[in-house]
Amino acid sequence: DIQMTQSPSSLSASVGDRITITCRASQTISNYLNWYQQKPGKAPKLLIYVASTLQSGVPSRFSGSGSGTDFTLTISSLQPEDFAAYYCQQSYNIPWTFGQGTKVEVK
Amino acid sequence: EVQLVESGGGLVEPGGSLRLSCAASGFIFSNAWMNWVRQAPGKGLEWVGRIKSKIDGATADYVAPVKGRFTISRDDSKNTLHLQMNSLKTEDTAVYYCTTIVNFYYYMDVWGKGTTVTVSS
Numbered sequence: 001d002i003q004m005t006q007s008p009s010s011l012s013a014s015v016g017d018r019i020t021i022t023c024r025a026s027q028t029i030s031n032y033l034n035w036y037q038q039k040p041g042k043a044p045k046l047l048i049y050v051a052s053t054l055q056s057g058v059p060s061r062f063s064g065s066g067s068g069t070d071f072t073l074t075i076s077s078l079q080p081e082d083f084a085a086y087y088c089q090q091s092y093n094i095p096w097t098f099g100q101g102t103k104v105e106v107k
Numbered sequence: 108e109v110q111l112v113e114s115g116g117g118l119v120e121p122g123g124s125l126r127l128s129c130a131a132s133g134f135i136f137s138n139a140w141m142n143w144v145r146q147a148p149g150k151g152l153e154w155v156g157r158i159k160s161k162i163d164g165a166t167a168d169y170v171a172p173v174k175g176r177f178t179i180s181r182d183d184s185k186n187t188l189h190l191q192m193n194s195l196k197t198e199d200t201a202v203y204y205c206t207t208i209v210n211f212y213y214y215m216d217v218w219g220k221g222t223t224v225t226v227s228s
Contacts, residue, residue: 001171034214036152043204043221044144044152049214087152091213095170096154 006099023088116222129205
């Protein structure tokens with residue numbers, strides 16, 4: 001199985017900050033990498049697919065990059081509604097696997 | 108509007124069974140590959156399994172911990188996805204989400220709100 005490792009597991013930031021979350025795959029996954037946002041008590045929401053394509057309706061302050069084994073999710077200017085958990089997920093090989101999540105908290 | 112609504116969750120004793128359903132609307136369900144993802148209390152997301160569309164063979168794949176105990180099926184006449192869960196264990200306690208899958212790159216673009224399964228004596 002492909003292991004997905006996110007870092008950091010949590011981070012504290014302020015509104016307006018630029019933040020970056022990294023996701024590393026245990027083997028190459030090309031660009032089969034997706035990012036989801038989850039707010040407490042809610043279902044996850046797709047943010048970015050195929051490593052860098054923004055899902056319709058997602059603000060442009062979110063961006064994704066990477067290929068192979070190393071990927072990043074960047075929020076250019078953190079907004080109050082962005083405090084949430086973020087998960088990467090590989091869809092290269094079954095079983096599809098998620099990273100352990102990164103919780104973005106208010107500083 | 109694309110919508111997925113899960114139902115069927117509840118409290119069940121270890122070793123028991125439960126059948127979850129996911130009612131789909133707003134898209135051509137018969138063409139869609141569908142997924143179940145779960146989240147144990149306070150934990151991250153875990154892919155449970157997916158089923159292809161009938162035209163692609165309607166075959167299902169599962170994560171190792173549920174293989175042989177869980178079965179995903181679909182009723183295209185009722186636009187409904189099912190997850191039959193047998194021999195339930197306490198570690199199956201989770202919120203279960205159904206999702207659509209976009210073909211080729213296999214990302215999960217629409218999620219239901221989830222249904223809670225609690226396995227406890």
